Amino acid sequence: MIRLFLRGKTRPRRLLTLKAAWLIFFFILCTPPLFAYIDPGTGSMLFSLFMGLAAVCYFFVRTLLIKIKFFFLGKKTAVSEPSRSFVIYNEGNQYWNVFKPVLNEFEKRGIAVSYLTSAKNDPFFNEMYTHVAGEYIGAGNSAFARLNLLEADIVLMTTPGLEVYQLKRSKNVKHYTHILHETGDATCYRLFGIDWFDSILLSGEYQKDDIHTLEEKRGLKQKELVVVGSPYLDVYNEKIKSGHRETNGVFTILVSPSWGNGSLLNVFGERLLDPLVKMPWRIIVRPHPQSKKSEQDMLVKLEERYRGAANLVWDYSAENLETLAKSDIMISDFSGIIFDYIFLFDKPVIYTNAFFNIEMYDASDLDHPPWRFEVVKTFGRELQESDLEKLPDIIRKAAEDARAAQARRTAKDTAWQFIGEAGGRTVDFLVAKQKELCNA
Numbered sequence: 001m002i003r004l005f006l007r008g009k010t011r012p013r014r015l016l017t018l019k020a021a022w023l024i025f026f027f028i029l030c031t032p033p034l035f036a037y038i039d040p041g042t043g044s045m046l047f048s049l050f051m052g053l054a055a056v057c058y059f060f061v062r063t064l065l066i067k068i069k070f071f072f073l074g075k076k077t078a079v080s081e082p083s084r085s086f087v088i089y090n091e092g093n094q095y096w097n098v099f100k101p102v103l104n105e106f107e108k109r110g111i112a113v114s115y116l117t118s119a120k121n122d123p124f125f126n127e128m129y130t131h132v133a134g135e136y137i138g139a140g141n142s143a144f145a146r147l148n149l150l151e152a153d154i155v156l157m158t159t160p161g162l163e164v165y166q167l168k169r170s171k172n173v174k175h176y177t178h179i180l181h182e183t184g185d186a187t188c189y190r191l192f193g194i195d196w197f198d199s200i201l202l203s204g205e206y207q208k209d210d211i212h213t214l215e216e217k218r219g220l221k222q223k224e225l226v227v228v229g230s231p232y233l234d235v236y237n238e239k240i241k242s243g244h245r246e247t248n249g250v251f252t253i254l255v256s257p258s259w260g261n262g263s264l265l266n267v268f269g270e271r272l273l274d275p276l277v278k279m280p281w282r283i284i285v286r287p288h289p290q291s292k293k294s295e296q297d298m299l300v301k302l303e304e305r306y307r308g309a310a311n312l313v314w315d316y317s318a319e320n321l322e323t324l325a326k327s328d329i330m331i332s333d334f335s336g337i338i339f340d341y342i343f344l345f346d347k348p349v350i351y352t353n354a355f356f357n358i359e360m361y362d363a364s365d366l367d368h369p370p371w372r373f374e375v376v377k378t379f380g381r382e383l384q385e386s387d388l389e390k391l392p393d394i395i396r397k398a399a400e401d402a403r404a405a406q407a408r409r410t411a412k413d414t415a416w417q418f419i420g421e422a423g424g425r426t427v428d429f430l431v432a433k434q435k436e437l438c439n440a
Contacts, residue, residue, distance in 0.1 A: 084114050084150075084151055084152045084153075085112070085113075085152065085153045085154065085434050086106070086111070086112070086113040086114065086152065086153065086154055086156070086430060086434065087113070087114045087115075087116060087150060087152040087154070087155045087156070087173075088102065088103070088113060088114070088115050088116070088155075088156045088157070089116045089117070089118075089143075089147060089155065089156070089157040089159065090115070090116070090117040090118065090119065090122065090124075090157075090158070091117075091118045091119075091139075091143070091157070091158065091159045092118060092119050092289075093119045093121065093122060093123070093318055094289055094318070095158045095181055095232075096119075096122060096123045096124065097231065097232035097235040097236070097319075098158055098179060098181050098231050098232045099115070099124075099156075099231070100123075100231070100235055100423075101231040101234055101235060101422055101423025101426075102156070102179075102231060102422075102423050102426045102427060103115060103124070103127075103129065103132050104423055105423040105424050105426070105427040106131060106132060106427055107129050107130065107131050107132055109427065109431075110131055111131060111427070111431065112131050112132075112133070113131065113132050113133075114132075114133050114134075114135070114152070115132050115133065115134040115135070116134075116135055116137045116143075116146070116147070117134065117135070117136055117137065118136075118137060118138060118139040118140075118143045119136070120136055122134070122136070141166060144166040144167055144168075147167060147170070148166075148167070148168045148169075148170055149170055149172075150170045150172065150173050151170070151172040151173070152170075152172070152173050152174070153173075153174050153175065153434045153437050153438065154173075154174065154175045154176075154177060154430055154433060154434055154437070155173050155175070155176050155177065156177045156178075156179060156426075156430065157176075157177075157178060157179070158178070158179055158180070158181040159178075160178065160189045160190070160193030160194055161189075161190070161192070161193055162176060162178075162194075162195075162196045162197055163195070163196035164191075164192050164193070164195075164196075169196065174437045175198045175199065175433060175437060176196070176197045176198050176199075177197065177198065177199045177200070177201060177429075177430065177433075178194050178197040178199070178200050178201070179200075179201040179228075179231070179426065180200070180201065180202060180203055180207075180230075181232065182203075182230075182336035182339065182340075183203040183204065183230050183233065183336065183339045183340075183343065183415040183416050184336040184339060184370075184371075184372045184415070185207060185210060185363060185370040185371050185372050186200060186202065186207045186210065186211055187210045187211065187214060187361065187362040187363040187365075187366060187370060188334075188336075188361050188362070188363055188370055188372065189361065189362055190360060190361060190362075191360065191361065191362060191364075192362070193362060194211070194223075194362070195214070195218065195220055197223060198223060198224065199223055199224035199225070199226065199429075199433070200223055200224070200225050200226075201226055201227075201228045201426055201429065202225060202226065202227045202228065203227070203228075203229060203230040203233075203415055203416055203417065203422075204227060204414055204415040204416065204417050205227050205417065206371055206414050206415065207225075207227075207371075208225045208227075210363070210366055210370070210371075211223065211225060212225075213365075213366060214362055214365055214366070217365055218365070224433075226425075226429050227417055227418065227425075228418065228421075228422050228425035228426045228429065229416065229417055229418035229419060229420075229421050229422035229425060230416050230422055231422040231423055231426065233340065233343060233344065233416055233419075233422075234419065234420050234421075234422050234423065236321055236340070236344055237344065237419065237420070238420075239321060240321070240325070240344060250280075250281065250282045251280075251281045251282070251328050251399075252281065252282040252283075252284060252326055252327045252328050253276060253281055253282070253283050253284070253327065253328070253329055253330075253331060253395065254284050254286060254323060254324070254326075254327035254329070254330045254331070254341075255272070255273070255276075255283065255284065255285045255286065255330075255331050255332075256286045256320075256323075256330055256331070256332050256335060256337050256341075257287065257288060257291075257332055257333050257335060258288050258332075258333050258334055258335035259287070259288040259290040259291045259294060259295060260294075260357075261355070261357070262333070262334075262355035262356050262357050263288070263291075263333050263334075263335075263355075264331070264332060264333040264352060265285075265287065265291070265295075265298065265299075265302065266295070266298060267333075267352070267355045268352075268385075268388065269298070269302060270302065270305055271388050272331070272388060272391070273285070273302070273305075273306060273312070275388065275389070275391045275392060276312075276391065276392075277306060277309040277311060277312050279392050280311075281311065282311050282313075283309075283311055283312040283313070284312075284313055284315050284323055284326070284327060285302075285312065285313070285314050285315065286314075286315040286316075286320060286323055287299055287314075287316070288335065292316065320337070320340070321344075324340065324341055324344065324345055325345065327347070328347065328399060329347060329348050329349070329350065329395060329398060329399050330347065330348075330349045330350070331349075331350045331351070331383070331395075332349060332350075332351050333351060333352050333353065333355075333356070334351075334353050334356045334372070334373070336372070338351060338372075338376065338380070339372070339411070339415060339416075342379065342408040342411065342412065343408075343411075343412045343415075343416050346405065346408055346409075348379075348380075348381070348398045348399055348401060348404060349376075349379070349380045349381070349398075350380065350381045350382075350383050350394065350395065350398050351376055351380045351381070351382060351383065352382065352383040352384070353373055353376070353382070354384065354385070356373075358370075371414075371415075375407075375411050375414070378404070378407035378410070378411070379404040379405075379407035379408045379411060380404070381394060381397075381398040381401075
């Protein structure tokens, strides 16, 4: 029902008037504490209600202070706050490499920018920027409360779901820009992930058509779609060029899944890992970062099962570059890391997409499969459930298949454009857009 409601041709309207919001607010204050389960939809509505009340209070107090200053300082004295033209929000350490080239470019050009992060140990705090002001704003609802009251010309983020749940548009932000944190389809976010952004920064031209298709089907205003390349792949590419990475000489398999019910470890689990640990190979299992938060029980069970396997290691490091470099072949599912692997290291992959529930994603509204699910067939070996018994043989054949190399290069040319230029192109767009907004 929520999905049908949000798919309407007009943007969802506020369900409560301001007077009704105040009545509910005071009713809640006067109600004795109850211990009950609150579902995510109700929680989101309550959060939106309180954020609306907080915004009313905030802007009322702010306006009052400005009027007081105006009264005492006189009409000829400016009393406005310092302008925050550019704000960048980072929801976690895993996205630092998306923003690093962008911040470096702002710094190089001497342009002031505010950087807000939900990562306490964000690598940003080790940088020596002069023109970038950084601040930790907490995570979860604490961060949303701050973001929903922002004042800026432009806000840039990788976080999807604007106007869907807790993350709302601030009335004092002129333009919201989303930048992709991988090179796969922009329609593989959870439903309505990018619908309410004003612009999307893409890694390849191919991503545009599907976004426009969703806009047309959902009756949305067309967003500005700009191809800038991939900032984080640019960072990785430079690191690879600057350092030589030694391997240990042992054939190494990287198991690197996504997360969720249809992911590799959830579906196959020990049936995948049992035959691998019996081989004289090194096995590196690198779960998705979200698995540590959402699938802890599954991981603990598997870690306990293979505690005595000397050739299997678990990798939870923040950056995956070293692990990608050490491996000879990857086994994955629908994770975007497949493309990082083939674009940066040109190595073979085995994948499974059979259990991907497309109904949870924007791509479910398309009349064709997402690009990533079609192109992976050209360079990867698909793993079926019936293949698990002969997995070692499948791995050997995939590792020796030289025919997939050209298909990997074609995919790279399609999805990773403007190699090495993403930081500059992103700032070019943001600066031009800010000037346009101020002159409007």
